[in-house]
Amino acid sequence: MGSRSHGQRTPLPQTRVPGVQQLRAAPKGAKSTGQTDLLKAGGVERRYRQGDQLFAQGEECTGLYFIESGTVAVQIRTTRGSDVLIRLAEAGEVVGSRALIEGHESAHLKTAVALNDVRATFVSKASALDVLEIRPGVILSLLRRIAREASEAEVMRAVSMDLSARARLARMLISLRNHHGWVNEDGDLMIKLPVSRKDLASAIGTRPETISRLIETFEADNIAYFTGREVRVPDLDDLLDEIEVL
Amino acid sequence: MGSRSHGQRTPLPQTRVPGVQQLRAAPKGAKSTGQTDLLKAGGVERRYRQGDQLFAQGEECTGLYFIESGTVAVQIRTTRGSDVLIRLAEAGEVVGSRALIEGHESAHLKTAVALNDVRATFVSKASALDVLEIRPGVILSLLRRIAREASEAEVMRAVSMDLSARARLARMLISLRNHHGWVNEDGDLMIKLPVSRKDLASAIGTRPETISRLIETFEADNIAYFTGREVRVPDLDDLLDEIEVL
DNA sequence: TGAGCCACTTGATGCTCATCAACTTCGCTT
């Protein structure tokens, strides 16, 4: 458990988080890159209610989804029926890029479900490829996005593996802060969990019981207080101390 | 520990391996896609001896490396000085794609070192971007590669986490088979480990001591026999039984 | 040839977390 700076409090916006987190710093949420607008111009808006699926494992890949608002969970179903949460895709991210990978019909390996009301721009594979053929700039921008996500996932995998469950939960909370965090009237950081504890557990590779017990220890250590799906973090630096920085 | 088909023996080439492994099936090693040849045309060949670094963490990203032959280890150095092996890049793969991500000077997050004699085509960032501007097909091909790697890493991360160390080692061996496996005179599958046990350990998120003990159990169960960096696998199906398929 | 170093092995011990089971609470339906 490495000790960190522990200096001044850092209330809301973009705190320096070392390591992997750097990758997330740049144009993630915010508005689209401009370049990809061209791509989205050939798409249609789709809306989903909480629990709706954008696509399901085994279905044919038909196109890309640009998430405009809301949160999408990307899961994989194991042969034994349990769902593993692969990632949470937030506004500004792209889901379904596998559509572009394979030349011909290929099946989705994952399932994407809306965790709340979601607005997304769907761009069919054909339409996407058309644009990409004639507009190099667009695809370069898309490449950057996907390369970023690739790099992130690679590092995350390695880093996650030799971190304690406690540290992984801390990491999860911090990464949720970007899209699901705010500051309440007392100046405390608040985070609204977009998923159930079961999904939270599967996202960090542990079990719901363990999540419960970790919550217990977090509260005992005055690091984070959980009530339902709301989390209150009295001092962000204390939470940052937990992530055992890369 | 799920029981599998256990039917006929499968000697050398492309066995069906379920789950993640599917992703690797397609154009991985083999020859380049043709499209990327254009990209490589603007590059220069570089040669590295065992132990040489292609680039190091902290250095500026200057371009892409297409690995023509040999094996490259991509590592990340933690703040406490220990190296974590992120991935092994084999012939046909691309290393350093981060060069394209950031617009301006950006530092490598990882270190890439040659595990044996390596031949690579280096394409400077500027040169790459030039080609990409005018040849959409090229970038599309590059995009496919990176998207594939991204998807793989994402799934791997999730899958790896709730697998036993034993299963992860089995997985590692199977994935090494692609580029480091052959069949000996007795018809047994042989694998030449490209890394030390310490690196092997860090690659699967465990410790060298654990690797030792796992080897012990593998030998006790007649699954794989280790002598130095050579591994003999009497029956591939027995090894496949260990991976606790996705 | 021996000293030293590094990779690897082996053993003993304890911590973290999964598992199984029972119980509580919440949200939803009728």
Next chain:
DNA sequence: AAGCGAAGTTGATGAGCATCAAGTGGCTCA
């Protein structure tokens, strides 16, 4: 409001693996 199922909590137990420590063997270098 009662009843139900899913979500979450709590407790007891044990397996898996990290850790610390002490070896062994092979390698290089003086």
